[in-house]
Amino acid sequence: MSDEHPHDTDVLDERTPLDLLVWDAPNIDMTLSNVIGAKPSPASRPRFDAIARWFVTTAEDRDVEGSVFANIPPATATGMRGWIEAIRSFGYAVFAKPKLHPDDDVDLNMLEHIADRAAQRRLTRLIVASGDGRNFLEPLEDLARSGVQVVVLSFSEVAGYAMESDLLTFLDLEDVPGAFVTPLERVRLDALPAEGAWLRPSRSMREVASG
Template structure:
């Protein structure tokens, strides 16, 4: 089995075509929001995802693809994140830890709604596909509106796709039989402690609090207002 290593597919437009890739794209803003909703606040150390465990899981996926095609397939993982104004010092240790594990990081200033990393994630996937090196894709996100059209295109090209996230927030992926969904908590070693999750189908007799996904004040910056599922 391969060891975790430095990424050989930098996200620069002029980078050379690399070897066959099993690509993980991690939507940090989306998954952070989902984890915060489950926990009801910012995660403590026990509830922060362990990216070394995620990396080993991805390596196993790449090894399976390599065995199936009889040629090497490299695991490639990139975390996409926004950096809030004056937030670099807070985020820097996390970014450096990710890079030390073997994840690339694409960081973008969070200036307004248009500065989200959604388009950058899709562009990275498109580039790998157009290079002809994409042998599998893992999308870590509950954002079906952003990713589902791309996923459908890749499936038409017989490229396997897995979505990882939290089943409470990704019904579009959980119920789709065309690709695999893996709950993040089901990947071995990702969390040190079980998440305090609330299942609407098995609520405790005394009831349970479900925290909002975002503060009400976020409506002031939204042109469309609240969207109803």
């Protein structure tokens, strides 16, 4: 008699398929500042409603869940409430964690959430909005090896870990339709015009010399 259990795989396959989006707000905000060389303004920040529409449209008939992970410095907690409520109104859950020390971040919370959802549902597609390869590369590649379509949503200037991986798919945030009200002032090395392009200095020479 065989010891195999032919229905075990079927049971796993019967879990409802899910497309999951997790957004690393501290990382995206920091990397956006680096990309544009300035503090992001409302016009240069990504539009969560447009990203939600793109996410749902590309999910076909699968269930979708989106979560934004944020660090909240106590001094700015009141001012961030409007931003959080706006995100929730676009269908995202928000995980808010106090920023009490400089090294407080949400990376482990994001990874725990991904692992929980992968255990509970048949994770079909995972979209991670973060340029942090140090913490995400290995676990994301492990998920990709298990059959999950893993997409890293970030900026080409900072997400080399995803662009160089044979297992992950990279998508530049500015390539999501409608993600930005106006084009970001950036020159992408992965999309240079044939005639070349100038990259402006991010600091003045006098500032460097006086530093």
